[in-house]
Structures are given as C-alpha cells and as structure tokens.
Amino acid sequence: MLHDANVDPAEIDKFQSIASRWWDRESEFKPLHEINPLRVRYIERQAGGLAGKRVVDIGCGGGILAEALAEQGAQVTGIDMAELSLKVARLHLHESELKVDYQLITAEAFAEQHAAQFDIVTCLEMLEHVPDPAAIIDAAARLLKPGGCLVLSTLNRNPKSFALAILGAEYVLGLIPRGTHQYRRFIKPSEMAAQLRANGLAVRDISGISYNPLTRNYALGRDIDVNYLVTAVVDA
Ligand code: SAH
Numbered sequence: 001m002l003h004d005a006n007v008d009p010a011e012i013d014k015f016q017s018i019a020s021r022w023w024d025r026e027s028e029f030k031p032l033h034e035i036n037p038l039r040v041r042y043i044e045r046q047a048g049g050l051a052g053k054r055v056v057d058i059g060c061g062g063g064i065l066a067e068a069l070a071e072q073g074a075q076v077t078g079i080d081m082a083e084l085s086l087k088v089a090r091l092h093l094h095e096s097e098l099k100v101d102y103q104l105i106t107a108e109a110f111a112e113q114h115a116a117q118f119d120i121v122t123c124l125e126m127l128e129h130v131p132d133p134a135a136i137i138d139a140a141a142r143l144l145k146p147g148g149c150l151v152l153s154t155l156n157r158n159p160k161s162f163a164l165a166i167l168g169a170e171y172v173l174g175l176i177p178r179g180t181h182q183y184r185r186f187i188k189p190s191e192m193a194a195q196l197r198a199n200g201l202a203v204r205d206i207s208g209i210s211y212n213p214l215t216r217n218y219a220l221g222r223d224i225d226v227n228y229l230v231t232a233v234v235d236a
Pocket of ligand 1: 008012058059060061081085105123126129
C-alpha cells in the first residue's frame with residue numbers, strides 16, 4: 001500500500017514490544033499517564049468543550065488520551081499502525097466501560113475516507129516517530145470540519161531538548177526507554193507553523209509541557225523549548 005511508506009516499522013516495533021504495559025502507570029508509559037490530565041484540559045479549553053464533539057486521535061497507542069476524551073463525552077475514533085497497541089486499547093474498554101472506535105489505518109488513508117468529519121483532530125507525541133510528519137499534518141487538516149481544531153504535540157529541536165528529552169529522560173532519569181526518541185525527528189515550532197500554514201491552518205496557541213525533576217511534576221506553561229502543544233484552526 002502506497003501510504004505505508006510513511007510508517008517506520010522500527011518505530012512501530014518499539015511500541016509493540018511494550019504494548020502490554022500501556023495501562024501500567026508505573027511503566028515506560030508513566031510520563032504519558034502523568035501528562036494526560038493536562039492535555040485533556042488543554043484540548044477541552046482549546047476546543048470549547050468536549051461533550052458531543054467528534055474526535056479522531058491519530059497515533060492513539062493503547063488509548064490513554066482517546067479514553068480520557070471519551071470520558072468527557074466526546075465521540076472518539078483512535079487510529080494507530082501498531083496492531084498490538086490497538087488490541088490492548090480495545091481490551092481496556094472492557095475495564096473502563098467507555099466507547100472508542102479503534103482502527104488500524106494510516107492517517108492518510110483515514111483522511112481519504114473521512115474528509116471534513118471531525119470537530120477535533122488530536123495527534124500527540126506521534127509526529128516525531130514518522131518519516132514524513134508533513135503528510136500527517138496534511139491528513140489531519142483534511143479531517144477537520146470547518147471551524148474545527150487540530151491539537152498536536154511533539155518535541156522541539158535544540159540543544160536543551162536534546163539534553164532534557166534524550167539525555168535526561170532516557171539516560172539520567174530513565175523516565176522512558178533508551179532509543180525512544182531520535183533527535184533529528186524533533187520539530188521546531190517554526191517548522192510546525194509553516195507546515196500548518198501550507199495546509200490552510202493558522203496557529204492559535206502554542207504551550208509548553210515541562211517537567212520538574214525535583215518535584216516530579218509536569219506543568220503547562222510558556223516554556224516551549226522541549227515538549228510543546230500546538231492548536232491550529234482553519235485559517236478564515
Ligand atoms: N498519542 C499517544 C501515544 C503516543 S506514542 C499519547 O500521546 O498518549 C506514539 C504512537 O504513535 C504509538 O502508538 C505508535 O504506534 C504510533 N505511530 C508511530 N508511527 C505511526 C504511523 N505512521 N501511523 C500511526 N501511528 C503511528
């Protein structure tokens with residue numbers, strides 16, 4: 001299939017090999033669980049509420065974000081290219097008793113089938129794992145209804161992000177497995193903004209997610225040097 005060119009099998013394998021631990025809050029996925037409430041509040045605020053909204057979560061993994069959005073009343077579809085992660089996500093619905101439609105499909109193929117159907121498109125901590133992030137942004141833009149919003153998050157590319165997101169998180173603190181991230185795939189906010197503009201979207205907000213190793217707390221704020229969230233809307 002043509003679109004599979006934009007899937008890095010090594011990246012998918014990395015996530016599949018630890019897929020059984022998606023819902024273990026003390027596992028490699030601990031940081032995602034810990035930032036999840038912040039992300040959900042951010043998305044809710046940016047989108048002007050979640051109840052009744054149609055959402056597609058691109059790169060949903062085991063469903064940490066997708067379930068939390070469904071819990072707030074959104075009608076959520078989660079897509080990913082790691083079959084094992086989707087299995088874990090579907091199993092977890094039995095426990096949470098929530099409803100999420102999980103599908104093994106690329107963002108590009110999904111966008112061909114569901115153009116302009118979503119109020120909210122989310123794609124968090126995923127772009128830095130694909131060969132061609134621009135193609136994902138293009139697909140995400142096509143999925144949005146007029147007036148909808150796209151929320152992305154990824155890692156910035158600069159010496160500080162290398163020091164904190166790779167050396168600090170992978171080697172010093174051991175928050176996530178070594179080799180999780182490749183520096184060259186990090187994306188500067190300016191590059192992200194240019195790509196969004198190229199797809200008819202305008203950046204409405206950029207916020208940072210930072211980690212305080214002393215208090216072991218995450219917070220949203222102005223520091224976008226390492227991990228950051230972007231909200232983009234259709235440019236009127
Ligand atoms: N978005 C989730 C998971 C982030 S981990 C969260 O923030 O909680 C990155 C996810 O991207 C993994 O589940 C991985 O399988 C997925 N992924 C990587 N490349 C992908 C691709 N080309 N298409 C779809 N999903 C992909």
